[in-house]
Amino acid sequence: MADITQEEWQERIVNDDNAVILDVRTEEEVEEGFIPKMLNIDIRLGQEFLDEVEKLDKSKNYYIYCRSGARSGQACALMNQMGFETTYNLIGGFMAWEGETAE
Template structure:
């Protein structure tokens, strides 16, 4: 796991052809806005989270965020324990995000 700031996130996402973005917030939070191309996997639903994570390709690079950085840090640690080698946690999360935002 590596903690990265917004500038690093945008730079890496724009050049990483193996990037996958995960939003680990609740569906309600996601509906209020999300980072483009993010896949929602709610970490507060442990069984659903684990079921969905098990379907992910371990060879990809996962860029993970939540509201403020706590849940995404936890998600990175879980993925690392499951054998995912490249996980990136967005420092400050979506609440500090200054880039493009999508809405449902």
């Protein structure tokens, strides 16, 4: 797991053909806006989160965010324990995001 800044995130993701953006916020939070082309799996679902993550391709590079960076950090740690090799945590989360968004 690596904590990366918005700038690092945007630089890496543009050149990463193996990238998956994972939003671990709640449905309500996602309705307020999100980073385009993301996959949403709410980390607060507990076992259901783990079950859904287990279905993902472990060879991909996961760019993970939440509202502030705390839950996404937890998601990165959990996913690393599950065998995912490359996870990036967005420092500051969606609250600090200044890049493109969708609703």
